[in-house]
Amino acid sequence: MICLFLACFVPKSYAKFTLQNNFIGLNGKILENVQSTLNAKQTALEPLDDAKIQKFYQDSWRDVRDAVKPFGYFKTVVTSSLSNKGSRYTATYNVTLNEPLKINSTDITLSGPGANDRLLNIILKKINLPERLHGQAF
Numbered sequence: 601m602i603c604l605f606l607a608c609f610v611p612k613s614y615a616k617f618t619l620q621n622n623f624i625g626l627n628g629k630i631l632e633n634v635q636s637t638l639n640a641k642q643t644a645l646e647p648l649d650d651a652k653i654q655k656f657y658q659d660s661w662r663d664v665r666d667a668v669k670p671f672g673y674f675k676t677v678v679t680s681s682l683s684n685k686g687s688r689y690t691a692t693y694n695v696t697l698n699e700p701l702k703i704n705s706t707d708i709t710l711s712g713p714g715a716n717d718r719l720l721n722i723i724l725k726k727i728n729l730p731e732r733l734h735g736q737a738f
Contacts, residue, residue, distance in 0.1 A: 615687040617648035619656070623664075625695040630671050634695075637667040653689050657682045664693050672700035 645652045661678040668676050675698040682691050714720050
């Protein structure tokens with residue numbers, strides 16, 4: 601009974617802060633990459649407190665946007681909200697990927713000592729670049 605009574609008066613600074621990140625509009629490898637990116641940044645801030653969570657949240661939408669770029673999504677829109685119940689925080693990110701960047705045409709030219717190399721020119725003609733830019737492939 602005394603322990604329960606004392607727990608009501610434990611200062612907030614002694615409470616264990618938690619932050620859960622939820623994502624709407626992502627799945628598969630893209631979701632895994634975003635989660636991995638934010639988890640690494642969040643872990644670096646531990647132990648968490650109000651100020652660290654607020655700072656993390658202010659910057660995190662950019663981290664989400666940047667974490668989808670390797671998959672060809674460069675026009676991503678991220679909206680987010682942060683809520684808390686005491687020291688338990690939840691950040692929710694609504695992500696609209698939009699259309700991935702597409703390659704419409706390419707122009708590759710050899711220059712220098714290899715410009716006239718027969719084998720290099722044959723290989724160059726057989727290169728098939730993807731229609732969609734996918735940074736992880738490069």
